[in-house]
Amino acid sequence: MKHSISLTLCLSAALAVSALAQNPSAEERFAKPSDDLVKLENQYWERTPIPIPDDIILESSGILALPNQELLVTTRRGEIWHIAGAYDKVPNPKFTLFASGLHEPLGIIAAPTGGYYVAQRPEVTHIRDTDGDGRADSFKTLARIPISGSYHEYAFGPKLAPNGNLRVTLNVAFGAATQSPVPWRGWMIEITPDGQIIPIAAGLRSPAGFTVTSQGVWLAAENQGEWVGSGRITQIDPGDFIGHIASLAWTREPGSTVSLRPGDIPDSADPMHEVAKRIPGIKPPAVWLPHTIQGISTAGLIEDLTGGDFGPFAGQFYISDQGQSKIVRMSMEQVKGVWQGASYNFREGFECGIIRLTMGENATLWVGETNRGWGSVGEKTEGLERLVWTGKTPFEILEAKAQSDGFLLSFTEPVDPAIAADPASYSVTSFTYKYHKTYGSPPINVASHQIAKIEVADDGLSVRIALPILREGYIHEIKAPGLRSAKSGTALLHDTTYYTLNQIPYGDRIIPIRLEAETITRHHHVPAVATNAASAKNQTSVPADWNGKAADKVINLGTEPGLKFDQTLLTAKAGDRVKLTFNNVDDMMHNFVLTTPGTGQTVGAAAMQLGVSGEGMSFVPNSTAVIAHTTILQPESTETIYFTVPNKPGDYDFVCTFPGHSILMKGIMRVTK
Ligand SMILES: [Cu+2]
Incomplete structure (x- = not known):
């Protein structure tokens, strides 16, 4: 794929230059673990x-699979491209x-009356090509969407509702006194064919993906x-209210x-499912996607309606992640009238952040990509990529289901029974x-x-x-x-699932009820995972061994948009x-981590492997390569740290190790004699 010349590319290229000076190859710059x-x-x-083509910037933001193996792709730059030959x-x-x-x-979706519906920031538009020359010539506003001008006021969709109306989800604004x-x-709204807006549900933040399932169930990503x-x-x-x-x-x-x-x-700061019990109207999620483990920015959401042509997971869902x-x-x-379920890693290694998924002909999954600003x-x-099942079935957890006393895991092929019967083959953490x-x-x-x-x-x-013990309301990590x-002797392609247990089902049990379990389930609170805040490498007050002396060097470091x-x-x-x-004036969380020369990206990659414990550790891995760091800073917050520069001159890396950031968010501390 050729690069297009764009402002975005030039800006990131400017950053890439300093990295290339340290490390000659892209592989070394970002060692994907x-x-x-x-x-x-x-x-x-x-x-x-x-x-x-070189002269097209395809920041794919919406994909419609047309008949005859053609596509329409909307871009964040405001274009719609017709693409033929992408299935070849x-x-x-x-x-x-x-x-x-x-x-x-x-x-973008096909309009039942012909043409297409597209959600732009300020309106939902009916777009048609009335003279059939392959170029749109009719743009009719179906409904205006209120905006104040904040960059964060994205409008996603539309989707066609079973009743013939359209639904759109509207981001909140960012950082102002009010975000609405x-x-x-922050609402999901419905738009009637004559352009009336009907509010449906509130409490949305950044619902980049949403869908209505084949059963008529509306789901929104957050x-x-x-x-x-x-x-x-x-x-x-x-x-x-979500x-x-x-x-x-x-x-x-x-x-x-x-x-x-x-x-x-x-x-x-209580768990959401507990607050929801006290305050009717709050709807906890059906499925949590653990942060940094199963994505950092949930975007596209589709149901697998291929009946098995895309692999063994027919009827399940695929969710794209922009950041990862x-x-x-x-x-x-x-279960008991409440939706819940499990998430599993599926497929990594795409070329760019994914915000859109669309299933096309021959069970071809279209993957729409953009990362500008994020x-x-x-x-x-x-970019635009496609994903096709090769016909080979991996050994995978097919599905995790809740039971009255635990979980039922099904698999795509039989398990070795002796190993599977051993409790030591599993671990469960909630x-x-x-x-x-x-x-x-x-x-x-x-x-x-x-x-x-x-x-x-x-x-x-x-x-x-x-x-x-099962913990109602909790995410259960099952490894x-x-x-x-049993066939091939191989391990699971992905050996972990995260089940959000909103409700414990009725049903038969294979172990007796423990009377105290109910109490423990509801009230068993254990301390959060170990934190490395205020560790020796995170000194937030003047160190005692400075003996009251002032700092030799005072540095004020800030952030700019776009990592x-x-x-x-x-x-x-x-x-x-x-x-x-370190003053984080951005709209995302960031940290500052100073590392030994040439190890910034290695430390960044290690931070992505921290799993559930990552956030509690401020995403700073326990590594001798780390010299000093701040904790992970909320947007619009500040932390001051104190450290002593090593005695050896050189170009020391500094990075933000929030998962996915270190590739772009980095610099050098040049230490001289
Ligand atoms: Cu960051």
Whole structure:
């Protein structure tokens, strides 16, 4: 794929230069820890980037699969491209401009009456090509969407509702006194064919992906942020409030389906499912996607309706992640009338952040990519890729389901029964997140579970895991690294699933009820995972061994939008006592980590492997390469740290180790004699 010349590319190239000076190859600059896994995954689902002409910046923001193996792709630059030939074995597609001059469209669907519906920032538009020349010539506003001008006021969709209306989800604004300065910011709304807006549900923050399932169930994805501890998928009914309070500013407007007021929601940092029990109307998510483990910015969401042509997961869901450039899988079930389910890693290694997924002909999954302003693990700035099942089935957890006394895991092929019957082949850990005004949350109330009993099905295709204690409302991490396929002897391609247990089902048990379990389930709170804040490498007060002396060097470091520090070159003398104040004025969380020369990217990659414990550790791995660091800073917050510069002159790396950031967010501290 050729690069296009763009402002974005030039800016990141400016940063890339300093990195190239230290490390000659892109591979060294960003050592992807999961290369072996990506290679293995590609044997089952083959990824093909689509070549894009030099003069097109395809920041893919919406994909419509047309008949005859053609595509329409909207871009964040406001264009709609018609693409033919993208399905060819070796694609060399033809791009034709269908429309231009739109305002950041973020989705496109076919209109039942002909033409297309597109959600732009300020309106939903009916776009048609009335004379059939392949170029749009009719642009009719269906409904205006209120905006105040904040860059964060994205409008996603539309989707066609079963009743013939359209639905759109509206981001909240960023950082102002109110994040919902105009009506219906933070809402899912419905638009009638005559352009009337009907508010459906409130509490949305950044719902980049949403869908209505084949069963008519509405699901919306959410990104970590204020009031949102981690990425998640929430099932939405009219009148629901799903978490972010800014939208509640409009609940006194005529037509509001929600009656909660902003003051009704406590900023208590209790788990969301507990707050929801106290305050009717709060809807906890159906499935949590643990932050940094199963993505950092949930975006596209689709149901697998291929009936098995895309692989063994028919009826399940695929969710794309912008920041981690990957796709996760989700299964759902309804228990006691409440939706819940499990998530699984599925496919990594895409070239750029993924915001859109669309299933096309021949079970071809189209993957729309852009990372401008956000950054992503995939280093390209935009793109379009396709993913096709090769027909080979990996040994995978097919689905995790809740049982009255634990979980039932089913598999794509029989498990080795002796290994599968051994409780030591599994581990189960549960945790949840804080529900509070603060951006994000570390995992809290983390507890590991005993396994009481394992039952392997006679056909080897499923395993029941019985636990003395289940924690309603909690995410249960189930790891099965020891399992082996009875056929091939191989391990699971992905050995972990995260089940959000909103409700414990009725049903038969394979272990007796423990009377005290109920009490423990509800009240068992254990301390959060170990934190390395205020460790020796995070000195937030003047160190005692400075003996009252002032700092030799005072550094004020800030941030700029688009995953950047405001300086890429800091200087100090060997052995200097440094007072460094890091001021995060960005809209994401960041840290500052000083490392030994040449190890910034290695430390950044190690931070991505920290899993559930990452956030509690401020995403700073325990590594001798780390010299000093701040904790992870919320947007618009500051931390001052004190450290002594090593005695050896050299170019020391500094990076932000928030997962995915270090590739772009980096610089050098030049230490001289
Ligand atoms: Cu960062």
